[in-house]
Amino acid sequence: MAPAPDGTAGSTVLPVDLGDGNTAPAGYQGLGYVDEGGVTITPSIETDPVNVWQSAVPVLYNVKSAAFQIKCTLVETSAVTTELFWGASWVPQLDDKGQETGIYRLDLASTPDLNEFSFVVDWSHKGILSRAVIPRAMVADRGAITLQRTEAQKYELTIDALDHSGDLGYVLTNNNIKGTGPTPPNPAG
Template identity: 65%
Template sequence: MPAAPNVDASKIQFASNGYVYMAPAVGATLPVAVGDGKTAPAGYKSLGYVSDAGVTITPTINTDPVNVWQSAVPVLFNVTSAMFAIQVTFTETNISTTELFYGAQWVEVENAGQPSGTFRLDLSSTPDLQEISLVVDWGQGDNQSRVVIPRAMIAERGAITLHRTSNQEYQLTIDALDSNGSLGYVLTNQDMSAS
């Protein structure tokens, strides 16, 4: 009888909790440790609550086949593009999530040179795209994981629905940018050594 394959149910993981953090890309000190799952990396700030759909992490590699006369199938594939995207819906209306979503900064309106308590966010017809560094933490029990993206920009924004019985949500797709040949990296304290 053939031997049973090497399986281990303890290696099935869930993301029962997690956080998303951001910092300006320029000058960010990238974390090199997985963290404790509760504390923001130095220089990063939390973006608050995320919808119960969680965070979607999508690495993409697009290729073109190289066909030759001597074969009916490709002999290799050539990489044409690569992407690393984070999709997340934030449920907190705070300064960080709204500035990311609208692509502009809040400024307090002054009245006769005095703060008025009213804040204004101007939407430009030619907006400047903000470059950020992003960290996503998640874990289950003692197992913690972290994705670090050194440089990223908002690629897509969803619509805000204003409804009597539903909270406002800020749906964003954040794409990694090249950072000296890297899109980012993943850290974990789960044992990934060969078994």
């Protein structure tokens, strides 16, 4: 995760390479472990059919809406994951002398600000690296936190892409999908 690019000098530079599959791109913060349910990436298009008298089937479909969504459940409790989940920032509490007490407070506003950010998901399989990049995103939904003795705290998030100059995002891979380049290494043989 990183701040959404805003076109100014020093703003987030979107990744154009795959990296090593283990390290967040330059300028991005890693969010740590995701629960065993994994990450769900859903591109979707909603259409309206164009029906005509001369045909029993539509002759065309018009795009009504498009979406690119990522859903995951984070299992690491850190400043970056909890601030993303709660939509607010931790503030150290001070004593009457202005010294930090070791207690942090996160205020939940009744009219919260919706923060924009850039989001990247990396995955790999047998030497094939892939990366989904969403230049501009917002948290669209948050799941409930269930506190159980035998479970870690989990932070379920649904992240929706926002328009970025006509794009929702993009996917990179070193898989020889077109069959025209070198085949990436396969450590499994």
